[in-house]
Amino acid sequence: MSEVKTRAERVPAKPRKSPVREWFDSVLFAVVAATLIRWLFMEAFTIPTPSMENSLMVGDFLFVSKLHYGTRTPRTPLQVPLTHQKIWGTDIPSYSTAIQLPSYRLPGFTHVKNGDVVVFNVPPKYLNDNIDYPVDLKTNYIKRCIGIPGDVLEIRQREVFVNGKPFSKPPRSEQKYFIKTTEVLDANFFRKYEIVNDYRDPSQPTENWKPLEQYNDSTKTASMVGYQVNTTEDVIAKFREFDWVKGIEPMVDKPGEMSPGIYGTPTFKWNHDNFGPLTVPKKGATIQINPQTIALYGPVIELYEGNTNVEFTSTAIKIGGQPITSYTFKQDYYFMMGDNRDNSLDSRFWGFVPEDHIVGKAVFVWMSLDPNPANIWNKIRWNRLFRTID
Template sequence: MKVPFLSRRKVKSDQEEATRPKSKTREWFDALLFAVIAATVIRGLLFSAYAIPTGSMEGTLLTGDYLFVSKLSYGPRMPITPVSIPFLESRIGESKIKTYWDGIQLPYFRLPGMGEVKRGDVVVFNYPPDAGNNPVDMRVHYIKRCLGTPGDVVTMIDSKVYINNQFFKNAPEAQTSYLVSTDGNGINPELLKDLKIEIFQQMNINDYVMIIPPASFDDFKSRENIKSITEVVTPKGIYDESVFPHNSLFKWNQDNFGPLIIPAKGWTVRLNESTIALYRTAIEVYENNKVETSVGNIFINGKKADTYTFKMDYYWMMGDNRHNSEDSRYWGFVPEDHIVGKAMITWMSTDKDASPLNKIRWSRILREIN
């Protein structure tokens, strides 16, 4: 059958349209679209870049470090809030302007990964106390070291951590605070800067609370005007209401707390006044149950309950800079659905207080994180 003249003309026109060169604007648009899609997939499934804004992990990580975080290590978490602006935090700056729409919320699901969260891993996760303000995957990002995994018993005695009754050694560059007594002569600020020592508080003309890196301790202690250096440890039994679980049944503080069992998926806990104080947030907020107490009885979703079986695994996270870190000691457990990935490499590091020629910390470029 012969093709009509008009049809042949249309076929020719379509061929010409297909072979017609794209405009520069169209080429740039296609390239930009591909780059955004590729970057979104890579960031969502493989790894992300994060910056360290505070000193809670010093000296393992420094303020101004930029990290690559592997999502493959624990398995990529699928988006829970799929409608959001890529590459931005949940809110713009200090404003309340959201970068996402929470009209669609998907159930938590994680693809298989290369392994599981282990004790000692440096982990990026969404900040649990941000619950109620943002969806899980839109909560502020935190970075800490995992000290306890599901089912572990964590205890802290005089600032030393024990997991399942075994001493858990601090990270090599972990820091804490010390009471420093001097002879009254001033301390050279340049010396403190060179030794990376931070004055946390000045008690009087002679005494200071300082955060001293392990590598600087002996050098600083040997100085003529230093009379004594004593580690600051809050004694056992002194109750700090800011410390988890914020209940006077547990007279815990930042240096002495526990023993505390970290919930594991499938673990059944007997409910009473003590356990509901410890695990209520996990049961009610993270696992979406309604918890009520009345005349010594506990009700979950309107039914009297003597036990509860956890639906998720939980972790215990702490900063390496022990007395300058808001961590699990203050807000409790990190649920598995909050885990983002494992910090692997410092790819860039800048010092905002350094001179322009010394802004970049070259020794930290492409440095493995341990």
Template sequence: MVELLVLIPLLFTLPTVFLWAQFEKAGRKGWETLIPFYNLYVFLKIIKKPLWWYLLLLFPFINVFMYMLMLVEMAKCFGKYSLGEQFMAVVFPFIYFPWLAIKNKDEFLDPDKREEPKKSAVREWTDAIIFAVVAATIIRTFLIEAYTIPTSSMEKSLLVGDYLFVSKIAYGPKVPNTPLSFPFVHHTLPFTRHVNSYLTWIELPYWRLPGLGKVHRNDAVVFNYPAGDTVSTRYQSNVSYYTLIRQYGRKKVWSDKKDFGNIIYRPVDKRENYIKRCIGLPGDSLQIINRKVYINGKENHDPGKKEFEYKVYTDGHSINPIILSRLNITEGGRTSIPGEFVYMLTDEARDALAKLPIVKKIEVFNIPAGIRDPEIFPYSKDFPWNRDNYGPIYIPKKGATVALNLKVLPLYRRIIHAYEGNDLKVKNGKIYINGKVADHYTFKMNYYWMMGDNRDNSADSRYWGFVPENHIEGKAVFVWLSLDPNKTLLDGKIRWNRIFTFVH
């Protein structure tokens, strides 16, 4: 953080140098533009803005807008009020201000004495729109942002069609990795399928501003999908790129554009947003035994309304849809076997169905321990785990060191290489990190373990592993609207009982 506080004013020194002539016309010395920190102080004195603006120049992303406002104010000091002139001052200050010094004889106008020209209606609307966009962008980046729930992975805690407010200040807002991006969209431009909404000309390192607290166990957390760094434009994040590689092989995925489209990379802040419950914290040991989660040897009791997959056997009759609706059973249906149904059920729904006269038996799906699912992280035969019986696994903590060998490596390979940027190779049975033989590794970041409340219908950490701290976006706190996608307005589309409720 100290390094960034030093670096940021240095970055603003370069465009300020090109104001040499303007500084002199304002009665200052031209060489004052060359001194980092001090030149910004003088700049604010010239345009007569309060010194608290200086504090805002220390905050990434906000400082860009503040500096733009300073350039606009400097242009006004030389009688430049048109939108085109101010655009040039903001976007091309290194060309525009020296050009003014050479081509323009305008004198410096004291901000306290100059008369502001009357704006046209078009100009007033344009300024208002620009201000609104900038203000909304700052709010959604650093304070609070609206999200929607597109999938059922958090049923019944969060429902498909819930609209949430997510607090960015709960854990501290992240500085955007890609500040040059189209406002109010995520990674793709509106009305396009594959056109990026961002530019990678500037990519900032991970930095998080101070927040109200830290991630706690069982928080409902929004984060960037860790396995979404590389995606197929054909499948996007609906099917993980790494799953495609395991199924079809790298050569086919990269060469067959008809079936897989282009393979593209996305920066951290432009990966898909997921919401899950944080089950494991840095330094925890996690194990799942017959669907029950144990943290450091103790069963975890989270506040979520968990669902599991059940087989329901009837006397041959179907269950009345009205009963299913009343019990809020939204996933599942009849199988090919007469009298057999598969439903995702909470404990309450399961017990209610069991009391129906037509229901003969209810069995939970449970994959026994020792049966390996090849799609379960870390995708190694040395770890015969599945969704219902998993681990134990250690969740890395910043500064902690683990012993490395070829058996353990699959657990932490992606952390070492992809998340923490090391060169990792295995040669002749030995592990090399950054060219040196390694038998241990010390983690540079904290990591978290995320799981959906709809345990048997959730792509979560069991399938793609740890969530790095630099992927954490915020905490889900409030449902402000809830719409049932399967109903009409006349049929109860608005879930009134969920509006203005807090997320637990």
């Protein structure tokens, strides 16, 4: 009698994966999934500096949406997954520039708007450890967008104006004040008002320090102590209610006083409290070349527009050896500022952010850890968990 085998019997059973192989497959799947999510949808960041306080605090962990403005296609595909510039814990580059691709942006469901909190690759080389990283590997910064393409922006005595209208100040934004008191204040006092990273103790003078003064009137004499603090208007209003606070002065640069390092100087006598007016470059817009436009847009033409062999002086620009009398911008640009206006290295110092440097929109804080807590029980800032960013 002939033997008949079923289909299941005829197909040899697959060998069972070893534990090591199962572990490797699981890790590989997790890495691929995380890389795709990080590239296409959402990426996690942390806040290392106080430039966005008090809207975002040092130690905040946030998610940044790639979908809002559209995901960028990779320019540097040869890169260790889930790294940025270097392999974790080393100085070994995590990428190779052997292949550089043109970058495109997938469709998003909105555009960068005035007031958006945006993560971007900071353009200047000196803010990238003086390394000429590819665009998609430059250092990530987070700031608030103040000017979009075509806007005319100006800062007058700290107040920002866009197209001639006052720009709404973020409710938790900070600025610098000098407080005169008859009381010696310590870190615990300032912590109550979320002034953790931005005050100066009188026992530790700094470059901007004002020395102790004598408070005198016809009835009494008392030693006065001065503190330079960066804080919100609401906190300053509370300080004014204390009878031992004898004076609060905004620390504001005067118009016409030029500060070194400000973008556009020395052609323009600007400082970080009085800046502009200037027009944010817009794709397709044409400018005439003169000393004023060279001071504002010369670096843009040289560094971010994809031009080769650019030479410029304070009075002339050459592209490919040919002098130009006008220039038409090839992409959009943005003007970014930190909410901590007096402690932020932003567009007032290094200029415009090109559109191809935009990473995504900050959407919410999912965790917040105080880097210098009063005690272990206060390490987590519970009131900041799952806070939306506006």
